[in-house]
Amino acid sequence: MRSPRLTIELPSWVDGLVDWQRRYPRPEDRMALVIAVGHEQIRRATGGPFAAAVFERDSGVLVAVGVNLAVPSHNCVLHAEVVALMMAGAQLHSHSLGAEGMPQHELVSSCEPCAMCLGAVFWSGAASLVTGATKGDAEAVGYNEGPVFPESYAHLERKGMTVVREIMREEARALFAAYQAAGGEIY
Numbered sequence: 001m002r003s004p005r006l007t008i009e010l011p012s013w014v015d016g017l018v019d020w021q022r023r024y025p026r027p028e029d030r031m032a033l034v035i036a037v038g039h040e041q042i043r044r045a046t047g048g049p050f051a052a053a054v055f056e057r058d059s060g061v062l063v064a065v066g067v068n069l070a071v072p073s074h075n076c077v078l079h080a081e082v083v084a085l086m087m088a089g090a091q092l093h094s095h096s097l098g099a100e101g102m103p104q105h106e107l108v109s110s111c112e113p114c115a116m117c118l119g120a121v122f123w124s125g126a127a128s129l130v131t132g133a134t135k136g137d138a139e140a141v142g143y144n145e146g147p148v149f150p151e152s153y154a155h156l157e158r159k160g161m162t163v164v165r166e167i168m169r170e171e172a173r174a175l176f177a178a179y180q181a182a183g184g185e186i187y
């Protein structure tokens with residue numbers, strides 16, 4: 001017996017769906033992409049109903065996309081936000097999205113992050129966080145968001161992160177209903 005090796009890969013449909021060339025200037029443009037990725041994730045049954053993406057905050061250049069891969073990858077930490085941050089780091093060859101000389105980055109998530117992902121956002125160096133569905137929306141369908149408190153967000157904001165919540169909330173929340181209608185497992 002020896003330690004396993006692991007490779008983290010997005011589902012093969014992602015590059016066919018995502019337009020990497022266009023700019024995504026407004027929060028709604030960014031969230032619409034994230035929601036479209038979430039719907040395709042459900043349609044293809046490649047994981048949980050969560051999606052996220054990293055953008056250059058000011059230019060709207062798309063840097064990376066993430067979807068929830070926890071169940072298919074046997075990996076409890078592969079939530080959409082964490083996958084997007086990992087892919088962004090690999091794309092930018094940097095452990096930090098806030099490194100010296102780099103444009104500022106924004107993480108856009110279809111849902112307010114769980115406790116782990118909120119921690120990951122904090123450590124990522126992202127300048128801003130944009131979310132769609134709320135923690136309550138996720139919990140209402142049976143997801144557990146863990147210990148996330150108003151103080152958690154207050155801490156991020158005190159440290160200089162901009163947080164914008166409930167962008168296209170209804171459309172983002174509809175991912176949960178679509179997932180349930182498709183018979184997806186809530187875990």
Ligand SMILES: [Zn+2]
Pocket residue numbers: 079080081113114115116117118
């Ligand atoms: Zn999470």
